[in-house]
């Protein structure tokens with residue numbers, strides 16, 4: 709089956725990036741978020757990004773209009789959704805996802821595939837909650853989605869071969885590259901990346917300057933962004949939740965979140981999105 713229409717749930721950082729990639733690849737999207745103002749803001753962000761691409765000569769006015777016309781913002785999830793795929797990119801809370809799947813099961817055809825952009829929750833658990841484990845899998849994008857070429861594909865024990873092949877086809881249509889990752893907390897990339905970011909927080913807690921840590925990893929390891937700049941970009945709340953899931957899931961103290969990270973999240977310092985993290989973005 710070739711995916712042509714998608715119901716996308718969530719208009720946060722990842723939802724917005726996923727929407728932009730889907731629209732750029734000519735897919736029709738129906739897009740919903742409980743926070744309607746976030747949804748409108750996210751669409752405006754995509755319009756701005758298209759304007760930049762027009763200015764760089766990579767997209768024509770006409771193409772941008774066609775892509776944008778393929779987006780329908782939904783103000784509720786009540787009416788029947790005639791889509792082949794649902795992508796969920798909502799908060800990393802099992803209870804939120806479970807109640808979303810209940811709603812989706814009432815409006816979607818039983819053949820519709822559901823995928824989750826979760827960065828760490830169990831695909832087998834989510835598959836069971838979705839009540840369609842054969843048509844369920846993880847499809848984990850990376851930030852900024854329009855730029856990053858990777859998608860991690862995580863199958864549950866019950867995911868059908870047909871579902872995997874359909875999603876691989878979608879990844880190809882988006883011009884991205886898939887890797888298969890096992891269904892364990894953090895999958896593959898975050899399992900390696902997030903403990904490294906956590907170690908950078910310990911360095912700062914022990915007295916290193918964020919600028920020095922970032923400069924060190926950029927100049928010493930050729931990272932495009934230092935670990936603290938990257939953390940502010942991803943969102944410190946998101947990283948804390950991934951670490952907590954890995955810590956709980958593996959029961960290994962090496963994944964314990966740095967106390968400085970916990971304090972910063974407690975203080976509402978989430979990084980770029982809240983204006984303050986390891987750096988200040990308020991001016």
Ligand code: CAA
Pocket residue numbers: 757764827849850851852853854855856898901932933938942946
């Ligand atoms: N949306 C769309 N396009 C963007 C963008 C965004 N948010 N940010 C940058 N770009 C585009 C720019 O327009 C530019 O495009 P062109 O080269 O075609 O003109 C290109 O990306 C490069 O941007 P810049 O020149 O402004 O800056 P840069 O060279 O420093 O690149 C970057 C920016 C691509 C973000 C780069 O710094 C980078 O690769 N950083 C690391 C990102 C990373 O590690 N992401 C993974 C995060 S982990 C994750 O997402 C998983 C999880 O679950 C937590």
